[in-house]
Amino acid sequence: MTPSERERYSRQVFFPGIGEAGQEALLAAHAAVVGCGALGTFHAAALARAGVGRLTIIDRDYVELANLPRQWLFDESDAEQALPKAAAAARALARINAGVRVRGVVADLTAANIEDLLAGASVILDGTDNFETRYLMNDWSVSRGVPWIYGAAVGSYGLTMPVLPGRTACFRCIYPEPPGGVQPTCETAGVVNAVTAAVAALQVADALKILAGRPEAVQPRITTLDVWEGGIRQIALPPPDPDCPACGRREFVYLEGKSRPPVKLCGRHAVQIHERPRPLDLAALAAALEPLGRVRANEYALRFTAPPYEITVFADGRAIVKGTDDPGVARSLYARYIGA
Numbered sequence: 001m002t003p004s005e006r007e008r009y010s011r012q013v014f015f016p017g018i019g020e021a022g023q024e025a026l027l028a029a030h031a032a033v034v035g036c037g038a039l040g041t042f043h044a045a046a047l048a049r050a051g052v053g054r055l056t057i058i059d060r061d062y063v064e065l066a067n068l069p070r071q072w073l074f075d076e077s078d079a080e081q082a083l084p085k086a087a088a089a090a091r092a093l094a095r096i097n098a099g100v101r102v103r104g105v106v107a108d109l110t111a112a113n114i115e116d117l118l119a120g121a122s123v124i125l126d127g128t129d130n131f132e133t134r135y136l137m138n139d140w141s142v143s144r145g146v147p148w149i150y151g152a153a154v155g156s157y158g159l160t161m162p163v164l165p166g167r168t169a170c171f172r173c174i175y176p177e178p179p180g181g182v183q184p185t186c187e188t189a190g191v192v193n194a195v196t197a198a199v200a201a202l203q204v205a206d207a208l209k210i211l212a213g214r215p216e217a218v219q220p221r222i223t224t225l226d227v228w229e230g231g232i233r234q235i236a237l238p239p240p241d242p243d244c245p246a247c248g249r250r251e252f253v254y255l256e257g258k259s260r261p262p263v264k265l266c267g268r269h270a271v272q273i274h275e276r277p278r279p280l281d282l283a284a285l286a287a288a289l290e291p292l293g294r295v296r297a298n299e300y301a302l303r304f305t306a307p308p309y310e311i312t313v314f315a316d317g318r319a320i321v322k323g324t325d326d327p328g329v330a331r332s333l334y335a336r337y338i339g340a
C-alpha cells in the first residue's frame with residue numbers, strides 16, 4: 001500500500017476482520033456487479049469506497065426519475081439524459097475513487113457474453129430482478145467455482161443468500177424452478193429504499209469477506225428481513241442437493257442457451273427485445289426516425305417517442321419498448337421502426 005492508501009483505508013486495516021493483508025487483497029481484487037439498480041448501485045459504491053481494485057458493472061437499462069429514491073449513484077441529470085445505468089455508474093464511481101478500475105458494460109448478461117464479462121471476477125453480486133439471469137449466473141458460478149451472492153427485495157421485505165460452490169447449496173438446490181403464479185413486483189407492491197440498502201449491505205459484507213481472503217467467515221445462511229413490519233431471520237442453508245441439475249448433475253442448461261426471448265421487465269410496463277446482437281448506427285437511425293416522432297440520442301442510446309410507446313434502442317441492437325407488457329406488440333414495434 002502507498003502512504004495515501006494506508007491513510008485512506010486505515011479504518012478497514014484497523015478492523016481485525018480485514019487487516020493489512022485483507023486490504024491488500026481488496027486492492028488487488030476484481031468483483032462483478034450484475035444489475036445496477038437499487039441493489040447494484042449500493043454494491044458498486046460500497047465496493048469502490050472499500051478499495052476493491054477492479055469492478056465490472058453490467059446493466060441493460062437506463063436511468064429514469066422513478067429510480068432516484070433508491071439508486072444511490074444516480075442523480076437528476078442522469079435521468080434527464082436517460083443515461084445507461086452502467087455508464088452513469090462508471091462516471092459516478094470515478095469521482096468516488098479514482099484508483100478503482102471500473103468497466104461499465106451496457107448489456108444484458110446472456111449465455112453468449114457471460115464468460116467475457118465475468119471471467120477474472122472473484123465474486124459476483126446479484127443486483128438483478130429476474131430468475132432467468134440468476135439461473136444463468138448460478139450455472140456460470142457453479143461451473144467455474146466462483147461464489148455469488150443472491151439478493152432480492154420488494155415492498156419492505158428482502159432476502160439474501162451466499163452461493164459458495166463446493167461448500168453450500170446452490171441457487172437451483174433452493175429454487176429448482178422459477179416461482180409460479182403472480183409474484184409481487186416493485187410496480188405492484190412498491191419498494192422502500194431502506195430494504196434495498198439493507199439487503200445490498202448484507203451482500204457487500206459477504207463479498208468483502210471473500211475478496212479480503214476470509215471466505216470461511218461467510219455464514220451459509222438465508223437471511224430474510226422486513227424493515228417495516230418485522231425483524232431479521234436467518235436459517236441455515238441445507239447441504240447441496242445431490243440431484244440438483246446444476247451443482248449435483250452439472251448440467252448447465254442456462255449456460256448453453258443461445259438466444260433469449262423478449263422479456264417483460266419487472267414493474268416497468270415494458271418489454272425488452274434482444275433476440276440477436278445487431279450493431280446499429282444510432283446516428284443513421286436517428287435521421288430515419290426524425291420524421292416519425294420525437295428522437296433523442298446520445299452516444300449510448302437513442303430514444304424514440306411515438307405515443308403511447310417509447311422505444312429506447314442501444315448500439316448493440318437491443319431495445320426496451322415502454323408502454324406495453326405484450327411481447328408481440330413490442331416485437332412488431334421493433335420491426336416497424338428499427339427493422340426486422
Ligand SMILES: [Zn+2]
Pocket residue numbers: 169170171172173174240241244245246247248
Ligand atoms: Zn445446486
